[in-house]
Ligand SMILES: NC(=O)C1=CN([C@@H]2O[C@H](COP(=O)(O)OP(=O)(O)OC[C@H]3O[C@@H](n4cnc5c(N)ncnc54)[C@H](OP(=O)(O)O)[C@@H]3O)[C@@H](O)[C@H]2O)C=CC1
């Protein structure tokens with residue numbers, strides 16, 4: 642069987658690493674990767690030249706400017722403009738190079754802040770966005786629209802997937818700019834190591850989040866990419882938004898997840914909430930019915946994924 646050429650953009654990030662890992666047992670793909678230093682996807686000419694030279698069959702688009710609630714608030718220009726530039730360059734170059742299937746990674750923050758729960762794909766653009774990540778969400782919504790526009794105008798098969806909040810090996814553990822789980826893993830670990838009496842958790846502790854282990858997302862991406870022709874064509878047909886949620890179907894409060902991280906790390910001090918920090922969206926639980934109907938379901942329980950993530954943190958940074 643002839644191998645398909647698959648370009649994973651952003652292969653060293655959390656999601657790209659998991660996608661590569663899921664691919665490790667596969668022999669039907671020749672995988673193409675470039676680090677940010679080797680190929681800056683904000684560079685239009687370099688991106689075009691790369692696609693025209695290598696002409697991948699499939700693309701998984703994980704490269705993006707990504708960060709937690711505070712990074713999104715502090716760097717709105719970067720989250721909007723860097724992402725828009727990367728997306729414009731990749732979509733245009735992919736189309737010019739005639740790639741067959743593309744999976745574009747969006748995020749659950751594209752949905753309105755006060756959506757009915759769980760959030761169905763059709764709720765997109767039915768209400769105002771959450772202020773703390775509006776620039777990033779707008780860039781991602783533009784990416785969804787690019788998938789659809791190319792499918793309508795040129796008959797391409799570009800699919801936008803909307804994962805919930807992710808965590809796992811190789812995460813960004815920056816103390817302020819990361820997402821909540823890697824931030825708390827670091828903070829509880831450092832407090833345990835130093836013997837600090839208390840650990841601060843941002844916000845009121847009441848927002849709810851749905852957390853998915855990154856290797857599950859890597860598998861979901863490959864599952865979708867490998868769907869039979871008629872199913873992939875149905876998801877990317879011209880008369881419907883080519884959008885599918887990826888999640889686990891249940892959520893927890895930030896306080897609950899902080900308690901779970903505390904127990905996983907083995908920290909015995911106090912947990913303090915800092916209400917001066919933003920809460921962000923009150924709740925964003927995805928409806929994963931569309932993905933389930935195709936035959937895919939997440940399998941890593943939060944407690945198991947957190948143990949693995951903590952082990953990874955200790956190996957890399959402990
Ligand atoms: N993490 C999460 O909780 C969620 C993530 N997503 C989405 O999944 C995708 C991947 O996220 P995640 O893996 O967490 O992000 P990471 O920050 O872990 O990784 C992003 C990757 O993109 C690369 N990159 C960034 N800018 C450029 C550029 N200009 N040119 C080339 N490469 C670039 C980075 O390369 P380098 O490391 O070399 O800088 C890195 O490999 C994103 O689209 C994100 O929106 C969606 C929902 C939740």
Ligand SMILES: C[C@H]1O[C@H](OP(=O)(O)OP(=O)(O)OC[C@H]2O[C@@H](n3cnc4c(=O)[nH]c(N)nc43)[C@H](O)[C@@H]2O)[C@@H](O)[C@@H](O)C1=O
Nearest residue numbers: 708709710748750774819820821824842843844919920921
């Ligand atoms: C994936 C998703 O990620 C971001 O949105 P978010 O879901 O709000 O993500 P977050 O992980 O940063 O916060 C979740 C909750 O957790 C609370 N929280 C407590 N303590 C810490 C803490 O120490 N760090 C962080 N970051 N949050 C903390 C925090 O106050 C908030 O209530 C956007 O990038 C968005 O665009 C996006 O797509």
